[in-house]
Amino acid sequence: MTDLEGTAGVTSFHDETYPEGRHHVLARQLAMAEVNAAVDGFLEAGCDDVLIIDGHGPGGLWFEHMHPEAKMLHGRPVAPRSVRDSVLKEYDATVIIGQHAMSGIATSNLNHTQSSRSIYSITLNDRPIGEIAQWALYHGAFGIPLIYLTGEEDACTEAEQLVHGIKTVAVKKGLSRESAISISKEKARELIREGARQAIEAHRTTPLPPLVWEGPFVLEKRFFHTHDADRYDTVAGTERIDGQTIRITGEDIRQVIYS
Numbered sequence: 588m589t590d591l592e593g594t595a596g597v598t599s600f601h602d603e604t605y606p607e608g609r610h611h612v613l614a615r616q617l618a619m620a621e622v623n624a625a626v627d628g629f630l631e632a633g634c635d636d637v638l639i640i641d642g643h644g645p646g647g648l649w650f651e652h653m654h655p656e657a658k659m660l661h662g663r664p665v666a667p668r669s670v671r672d673s674v675l676k677e678y679d680a681t682v683i684i685g686q687h688a689m690s691g692i693a694t695s696n697l698n699h700t701q702s703s704r705s706i707y708s709i710t711l712n713d714r715p716i717g718e719i720a721q722w723a724l725y726h727g728a729f730g731i732p733l734i735y736l737t738g739e740e741d742a743c744t745e746a747e748q749l750v751h752g753i754k755t756v757a758v759k760k761g762l763s764r765e766s767a768i769s770i771s772k773e774k775a776r777e778l779i780r781e782g783a784r785q786a787i788e789a790h791r792t793t794p795l796p797p798l799v800w801e802g803p804f805v806l807e808k809r810f811f812h813t814h815d816a817d818r819y820d821t822v823a824g825t826e827r828i829d830g831q832t833i834r835i836t837g838e839d840i841r842q843v844i845y846s
């Protein structure tokens with residue numbers, strides 16, 4: 588799974604990660620090259636099927652430059668979960684390339700959770716979570732472990748706290764929400780490729796378990812503005828906690844985690 592905000596050289600929502608940004612295409616090309624480097628590492632380690640999932644909201648990759656041996660699952664709106672899940676279940680492990688940390692981490696470049704424009708924060712069973720936990724828990728429910736993550740330094744820390752033993756590679760260090768120190772694109776790709784190979788080799792020797800938390804699940808989602816919470820008024824299993832916050836409860840993590 589790929590995201591755009593944790594790519595080396597990408598620091599700005601308005602100029603790079605939003606589709607109307609003046610350097611958006613360049614950012615997508617940088618992200619695609621990092622993903623291709625990871626594909627190289629996986630193939631070197633003997634993987635026989637690499638599916639790239641473009642996980643950035645409006646799309647964050649550049650298909651023209653995709654690694655010739657990879658495939659891409661892309662397009663918006665995303666396919667229904669019932670359809671996507673049957674594809675995901677065919678794979679042994681998942682990784683995240685180009686990730687940023689959760690909203691509220693002040694030193695994380697481009698920190699946000701799901702939507703930089705509407706979501707203030709998300710907690711699951713009272714624990715603050717970001718996109719890494721969402722992805723790892725969703726796939727954990729299928730028995731698929733998250734074994735590798737690259738991106739911004741605080742995202743690497745967030746992943747290491749969630750999944751003990753995960754391999755991570757930082758390609759930039761955030762200084763504030765829209766400022767970072769990036770390594771060169773060449774160095775980033777070299778580290779990502781090498782890390783990808785090592786992650787697979789380590790997983791073969793000592794497999795990482797899928798991330799599974801104990802249910803039932805209570806997810807609270809706080810928005811910047813009340814109109815975003817208004818949209819949940821008719822959604823079953825949802826309560827309004829206050830003007831900006833909704834609460835969703837359930838037994839199945841897959842029903843709850845992306846609500």
Ligand SMILES: [Zn+2]
Binds near residue numbers: 590592643687701718
């Ligand atoms: Zn993201």
